Amino acid sequence: MGSVWLAIIYIGGWILSMRVFGYFWKNRKLANSDAEPWFGEHIALKQYVALLQQSEPEASETQLTAALLRRAMEDVVRVLSMREDKQVLANLVKQGTVGDDIWAQFTLSEKELEAEILAVIEEANTFKEGWGQTILQTASEMVMHEKTKQLKKDLALRKEEETRKQAARDQRQAKEVKEVKEKKVETTPKATEENAKVEATA
Template sequence: MFEIDWLSLALPFAYITVLVGSLYTFSTIYRKRKASQSANLEPWFPPHLQRNIYLTLLHMEPEPGQEKAPKVPDSVIRAALLRRAVEDIRRIIQIRTSKQALNTLLQRGSVGEDLNQRFTRAEKEIEEELRDVVTEANALAPGWGQTIFQSANEIAANTMLRLKLEEIESRAEADKEWWEKRRETIKKDFMRELDEESSTKGSVKGSDDDAVLVDSGTPASTPGGSKKKRGKK
């Protein structure tokens, strides 16, 4: 009967055990280090002020000396949640705009992996934020979660349009001054060209008049000279 030599197999088993343990330890340490680095990365977006305001209004605490916290009207809470959704729309637009450019830079090796981790974490955070807003909207008014972002998108679009109009109006006065100066410069250049053209035409006319006088004087002297010569003969 065949007998297994356990002593000869002990060394390979020990090697495999040490190798597996080392790989497990390395992967655990590596994951913890990556998680620590990811947690220490700078957020992609600044603190969500609108969300903090909404949560503060929703969980209002009583002031010192009061038993109950003041009741916040539902209209104020809804308005705060809507402003929170508007800020989420702005962040979604920024995420979509930056994603293609970031992928291009990553393919070229122009940016590091840290920036990609920050962006990926921002995408996950905004997805969780959208789900949270929908849940809060349905809790305040059944069915509102289906339309809150439509309303927020309209508000965000109107806000951007108003900012564009204000920017155009702020530049209108400066553009007007620039155009006035430009028009005066063009006018001066045009008048100078007219003066130069007039002076050039005047000099040319004077030269023509002198030439006419010279031509008219030549025939008069010639006949006189001929008569004198004939008289001498």
């Protein structure tokens, strides 16, 4: 009986040690992996930094505030995108469709975005006291305005395309009707001539 318990304890200890080893090995692998950023290059940030470093001539305050606002708009777009991606990604990780490395990459990018937003707020307050509290709201409104503007533009293009297609269909139908009429005109004299021949022979 004692040997049975000894075997159970041995197997249990072996399984436990393997799990502990797997846990630490997996975490070490994730820590050492070079997680790629979730988004591409932050062009608006680079443009703002470039204006700050510009010396001849120095960038005006209007240029800097406009560039900072554009930077905040890009951050808002990224926040909205990450909100949509987070739930989907969490479900995929839970289902085992994607690995934990993807989740680690997402989490790292999320923290970097949080730091970027705090940096924008601090920068905004250097131009005008309290602007940091409203810059993201202003940026959000501008993003929504641009989306609405783009949507209207897309709808106008789609309407123009439909109008062009309808005009092409109408033109094609008119051409077909014209061809049918021309064929009728061509066959009518022949029919008249044949009728005259029949009447003459009669």
